[in-house]
Amino acid sequence: MENSRQMFDRVMRVMLSMQRYSWEQGVAAQAMLEAGEEQWAILLAKEAVARQGEDGRLAMMEGDRIKSDDPGVNTEAVLFAASTTGDPELARAAHRMIDYLLQKAPRAEDGTFYMFTGQKLIHSDGMFLSIPCLAATGHFEEAIRQIDGYTAHLWNAEKKLYRHIWDDDEKRFFREDCWGGGNGWAAAGIVKVINALPAEFGRAKERFILHVKNLFDGCCVHMRQDGLFHDIIDNPSTFVETNLAQMLSYAMFRGVQAGWLNSSYLAFARRMREAARSKVDEFGLVQDVAGSPDFSHPGVSVEGQAFFLLMETAALEVGIL
Numbered sequence: 001m002e003n004s005r006q007m008f009d010r011v012m013r014v015m016l017s018m019q020r021y022s023w024e025q026g027v028a029a030q031a032m033l034e035a036g037e038e039q040w041a042i043l044l045a046k047e048a049v050a051r052q053g054e055d056g057r058l059a060m061m062e063g064d065r066i067k068s069d070d071p072g073v074n075t076e077a078v079l080f081a082a083s084t085t086g087d088p089e090l091a092r093a094a095h096r097m098i099d100y101l102l103q104k105a106p107r108a109e110d111g112t113f114y115m116f117t118g119q120k121l122i123h124s125d126g127m128f129l130s131i132p133c134l135a136a137t138g139h140f141e142e143a144i145r146q147i148d149g150y151t152a153h154l155w156n157a158e159k160k161l162y163r164h165i166w167d168d169d170e171k172r173f174f175r176e177d178c179w180g181g182g183n184g185w186a187a188a189g190i191v192k193v194i195n196a197l198p199a200e201f202g203r204a205k206e207r208f209i210l211h212v213k214n215l216f217d218g219c220c221v222h223m224r225q226d227g228l229f230h231d232i233i234d235n236p237s238t239f240v241e242t243n244l245a246q247m248l249s250y251a252m253f254r255g256v257q258a259g260w261l262n263s264s265y266l267a268f269a270r271r272m273r274e275a276a277r278s279k280v281d282e283f284g285l286v287q288d289v290a291g292s293p294d295f296s297h298p299g300v301s302v303e304g305q306a307f308f309l310l311m312e313t314a315a316l317e318v319g320i321l
Contacts, residue, residue, distance in 0.1 A: 007284075070130075079136070273311055
């Protein structure tokens, strides 16, 4: 019978074989970093730096040219690679990425990042892609400001869920649906910021803890009997999707590990984890996530592979084999 490490290795090999845009490179590197796969994290970081744009954005492929906040998710792995190898070029590359976010990235009037250059769209995805790296580099006030901005634009307080896309040009929702993947990115990003905030930001930390608990509860009320969710969380006519379960499970494990989330959430996290593990096929592909390249159908993706690995690492570190 296959053990957890063998399953982890199969999923990892598949992830490393897949084509990757900037955010996919970054979430793959983050998965390797948190898993202690240092050589892989360094190699992925080095490739992100090799493809750094003149303006500082990391891991830029041709299809990434309009992406603004996506490349930020590479930053933590690049910083780790710089610290581990002592290579000053890697350190400079990481700081150029942060400088891009702080000084050059397109923003709304309240400072919230737009996802694309040339389009005034605020996506819930950005809450993992562009915000945790700010907290990881000591820009705590900016990270707080960004979470508050995304929440002001996208949060549905009645549903306790994030809507997907706000069009800041038209002042209306481009996509009002509560997309599962978007809520997963948001939950994971907020948890990473909570865990990075130092004691002097205790009030913000407490506020975000309450908020992410509301998000967990808003999602879990829609959990299916099998531990999975629909692609649009509150719309059962949409397809059944795997990645939100992985993302929430990861976020809950990290909250319990940090001591601020009640261990009662482990029941939800374990149930979602088992559901996701049942979706790993003979090759190591995590099936039925919102699939690449358009994420509008059940399929496979780099982020689906990466969040399986993040979930498994977090489960192990909280003591669940």
